[in-house]
Amino acid sequence: MAVFYQRIYTVFHIYEFSYIIRQNQNASEVFAMNPVQFYKCLADDTRLRCILLITQETELCVCELTAALGESQPKISRHLSQLRQCGLLTDRRQGQWVFYRLSDELPAWARDILLTTLESNPDYMADARAALCQMGNRPERSIICC
Secondary structure (H helix, E strand, C coil): CHHHHHHHHHHHHHHHHCCCCCCCCCCCCCCCCCHHHHHHHCCCHHHHHHHHHHHHHCCEEHHHHHHHHCCCHHHHHHHHHHHHHHCCEEEEEECCEEEEEECCCCCHHHHHHHHHHHHHCHHHHHHHHHHHHHCCCHHHHHHHHC
16 A cells, blocks of 8 residues: 555656656657746755766766765655656666666756756765765776666
């Protein structure tokens, strides 16, 4: 019964922060993003820190974000799924691993906001950056988690 309620909460939570209404998953669908919807998608500390790290690094896997933010894998995965549902992130699979990056459809103004936030708030992301750097370079991080 608890799983049932958890699923309802997750679906409601995704719907609440989603700004793309999709009837199906066709890549050719056109969507519009407005600032209110954009900021609602980033209104959680974990989601904001995830997307800022991805903005900084271009692409990260779930295990890298888990190590950098010190959060559990299910929590990180849930927030990444919400960001993907919002249209802010896209993912690619490499074997059993999933890598996330900013969506190609993300408007320039939204990218600029993310970059400005990242550059203007170095203390906010300092601990996450340090934890990510402790994992080493990309090939070494690949060996550890991917």
